[in-house]
Amino acid sequence: MEAARARGWPAPEWLATGQAPTGEALVVQEFIDGRTPPRLDDFVVEQMIGILGLQEAVFPGATGGWGSGQPRVVFEDWDGLRDRVACSEPAQ
Numbered sequence: 351m352e353a354a355r356a357r358g359w360p361a362p363e364w365l366a367t368g369q370a371p372t373g374e375a376l377v378v379q380e381f382i383d384g385r386t387p388p389r390l391d392d393f394v395v396e397q398m399i400g401i402l403g404l405q406e407a408v409f410p411g412a413t414g415g416w417g418s419g420q421p422r423v424v425f426e427d428w429d430g431l432r433d434r435v436a437c438s439e440p441a442q
Contacts, residue, residue: 359404 351364362380370376387394427433 354405354408357404357408359408360401 351361355361355363362382364377364379366378368376
């Protein structure tokens with residue numbers, strides 16, 4: 351995480367890491383005040399693309415990771431996630 355932040359990736363600082371009694375990993379992160387953009391417009395998309403480009407540059411050529419399933423969620427509605435997320439967003 352520190353390497354990503356040092357390269358300009360806008361991520362909260364990890365204050366502590368550990369394992370919960372149930373076995374799951376846990377991370378206590380710095381609080382960053384903000385809000386979800388009210389709509390996904392060209393400005394927000396350009397910012398997201400830039401941020402994802404910074405993240406990708408940290409480990410060039412890497413495969414897998416937390417984002418490897420995203421295309422399946424978006425384009426194939428993998429495990430019904432796309433519809434569940436869409437239903438949770440307020441109408442625009």
